Amino acid sequence: MKQLFDDAVAYLDANPDFETFDRLHFLKTYINPLYDYTYQLHRKLGVETVDDINTIAMPQNYHSTQLFTTQFFDAGVYANIDLKSPLTAKRKELGRLLFFDPILSTNNERSCASCHQPEKGFTDGLPKSLALNHQGTIQRNAPTVINSVYAQNYFYDNRAETLEKQTKHVIFHKQEFGTDFTEIMDKLNQSETYKKLFLEAYADMGKYAMTPLNVTNSLSVYLASLSSFNSPFDQYVRGEIADIDPAVKRGFNLFMGKAACGTCHFAPTFNGTVPPLYQESETEVLGIPTRSDTANLELDPDLGRWASGYPRDRAEFYQYSFKTVTVRNAAITAPYMHNGVYNTLEEVVDFYNRGGGAGMGLDLEYQTLPFDHLTLTKKEQADLVAFMKALTDNPFANDAPEALPTFEGNPAWNKRKIGGEY
Ligand code: HEC
Numbered sequence: 001m002k003q004l005f006d007d008a009v010a011y012l013d014a015n016p017d018f019e020t021f022d023r024l025h026f027l028k029t030y031i032n033p034l035y036d037y038t039y040q041l042h043r044k045l046g047v048e049t050v051d052d053i054n055t056i057a058m059p060q061n062y063h064s065t066q067l068f069t070t071q072f073f074d075a076g077v078y079a080n081i082d083l084k085s086p087l088t089a090k091r092k093e094l095g096r097l098l099f100f101d102p103i104l105s106t107n108n109e110r111s112c113a114s115c116h117q118p119e120k121g122f123t124d125g126l127p128k129s130l131a132l133n134h135q136g137t138i139q140r141n142a143p144t145v146i147n148s149v150y151a152q153n154y155f156y157d158n159r160a161e162t163l164e165k166q167t168k169h170v171i172f173h174k175q176e177f178g179t180d181f182t183e184i185m186d187k188l189n190q191s192e193t194y195k196k197l198f199l200e201a202y203a204d205m206g207k208y209a210m211t212p213l214n215v216t217n218s219l220s221v222y223l224a225s226l227s228s229f230n231s232p233f234d235q236y237v238r239g240e241i242a243d244i245d246p247a248v249k250r251g252f253n254l255f256m257g258k259a260a261c262g263t264c265h266f267a268p269t270f271n272g273t274v275p276p277l278y279q280e281s282e283t284e285v286l287g288i289p290t291r292s293d294t295a296n297l298e299l300d301p302d303l304g305r306w307a308s309g310y311p312r313d314r315a316e317f318y319q320y321s322f323k324t325v326t327v328r329n330a331a332i333t334a335p336y337m338h339n340g341v342y343n344t345l346e347e348v349v350d351f352y353n354r355g356g357g358a359g360m361g362l363d364l365e366y367q368t369l370p371f372d373h374l375t376l377t378k379k380e381q382a383d384l385v386a387f388m389k390a391l392t393d394n395p396f397a398n399d400a401p402e403a404l405p406t407f408e409g410n411p412a413w414n415k416r417k418i419g420g421e422y
């Protein structure tokens with residue numbers, strides 16, 4: 001181990017140049033193994049670990065031996081739910097059914113999966129999601145929910161602190177599910193199967209098993225289970241595959257170096273959850289335009305975090321500020337950004353290369369993205385895209401259930417479509 005430490009230091013000394021420093025080599029050869037060794041040493045010395053002495057649960061799992069694995073985090077801490085219960089598997093199964101069941105919406109035609117379709121990386125492929133009444137769209141683009149649990153706040157404006165609150169927003173929103181818990185519980189109570197499933201999944205709660213709380217809880221347990229760091233890139237860092245396309249390697253080095261993407265999209269989630277404690281989710285002002293062509297540019301009028309509804313966000317520098325979402329699975333989640341303005345990753349990289357909205361001439365006082373141009377060559381831009389594509393990993397593509405619970409009292413509902421009609 002000492003040898004590896006010395007070698008790592010020697011490698012740093014020998015490679016002082018910011019642009020040519022091979023970050024991926026350093027990560028894979030030195031940092032990742034040293035992370036494990038340091039932990040093993042800690043255990044051998046018998047010194048207590050941070051979670052032995054800390055009474056507040058930490059989002060990071062100290063006992064992980066790798067950086068690029070979901071074990072690096074404790075999803076339950078982020079979701080603020082108990083995932084260690086022996087009933088977790090049953091709750092997840094129930095949550096999965098509810099996620100795909102349009103019975104939750106007022107017209108029985110729309111489920112969570114209508115906008116978060118598993119085969120599209122849990123997005124809907126639209127610039128902005130359709131409104132419930134089929135008239136126009138809702139305000140924003142549907143982000144992926146794979147690995148979305150690893151955040152302190154949810155939604156593009158950070159307005160929900162927990163997944164359970166996030167779910168409630170969907171239920172009450174006039175153009176999403178347009179319903180309330182009275183309607184939902186009235187419906188679910190007409191299904192013997194749902195009653196049984198709630199009683200089993202929340203056996204510890206007796207007659208309170210089937211409650212609004214457990215509708216949102218089981219959905220959150222399901223969301224928390226949609227977590228995977230097993231893309232070709234992760235496998236390469238962990239040494240599970242021998243090699244990876246050189247373009248991906250160059251792309252990662254650019255992402256973390258010259259292109260500065262990693263200053264907002266932090267490893268290993270590649271979202272805005274800030275290391276080293278991973279306790280805060282950042283929002284940023286990029287100056288996202290209304291249209292993708294660069295002529296006659298106009299700033300997208302969505303005020304983002306400033307309009308979250310919280311007085312604490314009513315600061316001018318939060319105008320047009322949006323949550324830094326993950327680039328994991330970006331290859332399958334087009335179109336991009338809160339308004340779906342970009343159709344391809346090439347367009348996204350071009351946007352950054354030009355210094356975002358301000359770099360393209362928009363008058364934006366508080367843009368947090370540096371407005372100077374990145375001067376990336378065509379090849380470098382392609383390398384960045386190759387790297388993002390190597391972060392594709394959707395083991396949940398076939399998660400839709402084969403059948404949904406039946407309603408004895410209301411046979412018409414049994415014709416509802418798994419995943420909803422739209
Ligand atoms: C009409 C389409 C639609 C439906 C239905 C829908 N969502 Fe979403 N979802 C969105 C959009 C759009 C956003 C981003 C909204 C925003 O940021 O203001 C979002 C955001 C989220 C997020 C936050 C992701 C993050 O990284 O912050 C989660 C989690 C989520 N949805 C889960 C669900 C669940 C669970 C359901 C069902 C109860 C559901 N969604 C139903 C469109 C939808």
Ligand code: HEC
Nearest residue numbers: 259260261264284322323324325336337338348352368369
């Ligand atoms: C200043 C912080 C910041 C920097 C630097 C940054 N990003 Fe982002 N990125 C964000 C934010 C914030 C969003 C969401 C913006 C929105 O939707 O309005 C985002 C969104 C994205 C998306 C769209 C994801 C989706 O599903 O819609 C991609 C792809 C992306 N960034 C790639 C990159 C790349 C590549 C770089 C480097 C060239 C980069 N980012 C640099 C903050 C940043």
